[in-house]
Amino acid sequence: MEGPRVTSSMGVMFNLLSKLNTSMDQPGFKDARGDLISLKDELGNMKALMHKFATQDESMDLQVKEWMRQVREVGYDAEDWIDSHPPVSSAEARGTRLGGGFFSRNSRRRKLAELIKELKDRVKEASKRRSRYLIREDWDDAAVDNDEPVDLGPSNVTVDRQLLYGLDGSMLVGTNAPVSELVGKLQAGGEQRFMVVSIVGAGGLGKTTLAREVYRTIHGEFDCCAFVSVGQNPHITAVLLNMLHQLDPQQRLVDDADQQPMDEPTVVGKLREFLEEKRYFIVVDDIWSASTWRDIKCALPENSTRGSRIVTTTRMNDVAKSCSGRPIDFTHLMKPLNEADSKQLFSSRLQQSLPELEACDEVSEEKLFRHVWKICGGTPLAIIVMAGMLNRKSPDWFDHEDNVVEALQKYPALQGMRRTLRICYSDLTLPVKTCLLYLSVFPEGAAMEKKRLIWRWIAEGFIPDAEGDKATAPWETAESYFNDLVTRRLIQPAESGDAVRVTVHNVVLEFISSVAGEENFVTSQVMLRSKPRDVVRRLSLNGGGGDQQGDVDGGESATEQEAPVNLSQLRSLTVFGALAKSLSNGF
Known part of the structure; x- marks a missing residue:
């Protein structure tokens, strides 16, 4: 399956290269074909390198992160430019040449050449920065090649029924x-x-x-x-x-x-x-x-x-x-769980989706818990999320202790929930990471409808195009990502019995909002005040009001005046509260 059109860590590279291919075949871009090919080749090389770096997360050098940010912004700008020059048919192109006159035709060519040259110059400058930052294409290849998780595919991702019924009294531990x-x-x-x-x-x-x-x-x-x-x-x-x-x-x-x-x-x-x-x-x-x-x-x-x-x-x-x-x-x-209660919680959550582990010897289970205990301590949310990650591993994976050590000993400089969430986040495939980060557009306590959320993922271009004999519809692929996040407990059913509506724990939401903000993937209303941005790509405004726990559409109008922000390159706007209602009533 081809990679997703948009990923948080890779900007718009997949979508952009596809659009460049389409543009080169358009009559209106005939004079710029050579420049477009050069631009596409350079961006293609950067895409390959970014794909390697995208799996490194916290272990990336700060200069590498800055370089990736700059390349992402160039990619967004290039896509904005292509979208502002829609394809034209051959007949339309001939009509433009016949009716526009010599000066109009030359003026358009000149403007087109100037715009492409500007993009090429920015791409070349990004390449020079890569050299100045000593970013090598073979940078930590061994670690990169092993870090990207395997996408198990839509047919292999389902939600265990026990997960849909939350925590009843009999399942609570240490309370x-x-x-x-x-x-x-x-x-x-x-x-x-x-x-x-x-x-x-x-x-x-x-x-x-x-x-x-x-x-x-x-x-x-x-x-x-x-x-x-x-x-x-x-x-x-x-x-x-x-x-x-x-x-x-x-x-x-x-x-x-x-x-x-x-x-x-x-x-x-x-x-x-x-x-x-x-x-x-x-x-x-x-x-x-x-x-x-x-x-x-x-x-x-x-x-x-x-x-x-x-x-x-x-x-x-x-x-x-x-x-x-x-x-x-x-x-x-509140106190952390003691070791015995932590082990009970971990074992019960792990065996919900991997009952085969019940047959494993006590020594192996004890070793696995010891690794988790060192990271999570007695924090219930950390234990549950870690167990959710391990639920996605095949039983054979646990036969090799090196797999466990490699997966759970990442990011030693981080502590507490931050380390746990970073480990679990790094275990996601790139498209699932993107779908998770997108949840940062929703306010705290919001209950998100599964159907609406999946259609938004598809509309944003986060879901790969299906190809081959075993191709699945975008909806089925997106639903598998949704189920994956529920199984990992990164999102959880808002009500017992079904995952039709889900919520995000506020600790998880803080983490994904932080990552989305760092990558300029989503800008919230709070970020506009605390960290003004030159360019905003996705904006989320929460006017408040209404039942925030039950409906992301309830609210009162926002009254705070934000600092002036350039929204000329905004790709999506999400508004909650009465402001959303007033906007919808105006159409």
């Missing part, structure tokens, strides 16, 4: 004691005073899982309940609207006067009015700042005689203190 402790604190026999319990710990330790299990256990004891996620860059009104909808499904979320989404003061008033005389239980997940908590807290009355309860989760100790600052409140510090 019984903390769940019992928190439930005891929250129930506090006969205690009717208002209480806030904070869960604090590093990303990936299972704060949200613990909070969900506590919520599942006791939510029936209250008049009304809600579970909302906040995230690193929250739209407070969106969070509060989501909360109001869960607490009071009958409540209209728009202003009766102008039929627009409620503003923040209105939502706060509605929440306080509804909750004032009720015993409520609310989980506020993933709070990143004390100011965010203060904004949300304004909507939650401390009806001290009702015994209402709030559970918050955060990574920061100071935020936890802000949430649970009163003597009656309680803070629970």
